[in-house]
Amino acid sequence: GAVVSQHPSRVICKSGTSVKIECRSLDFQATTMFWYRQFPKQSLMLMATSNEGSKATYEQGVEKDKFLINHASLTLSTLTVTSAHPEDSSFYICSARVQSSYGYTFGSGTRLTVV
């Protein structure tokens, strides 16, 4: 149980375009979702926390106008990278808090490459 499906797994886009990444909780309701960014050989850096039906809370230094997060339902959260640039290339991972087990489940990640 407690599976989060993340799509796409890989995406290549041109500089200046926008990319949307989706995370869906398949068998539970995810009231809180977390979005992380991971650079090669580094740890996960929390970008923002989203709660269903309210605005996301961004970590210090994360541009909220560039990384748009929407959590419109209890099973879907999306991250849109707007006007992407090569420096936005990274591995993005979503995570949902599982209330029943006091745990967290992670999506499989999205490798974004901006060319």
Next chain:
Amino acid sequence: AQSVTQLDSQVPVFEEAPVELRCNYSSSVSVYLFWYVQYPNQGLQLLLKYLSGSTLVKGINGFEAEFNKSQTSFHLRKPSVHISDTAEYFCAVSDEGQKLVFGQGTRLTINP
């Protein structure tokens, strides 16, 4: 504020040898502690977690960890590793179910 320090960035061991991956945390409140494993280009898989109760926690794939409050540590151990254990391991802490804070990660490399 919470923080997590993984004391070793890389740990090479021979197959079937025991291994310990070290993790220390700091927090001013009660914490939940986690160990995750990440294989290349994949998300994170939970190995084990400590919420309360017994300080020795057993997880999947033969891993276990011991919560030591006085030393603020949560070291991960496995008595005999396999080639398939080669991966990145992350220790993480949360304050009663809020956001996770991760350590820097430890790359475990198993040599034949």
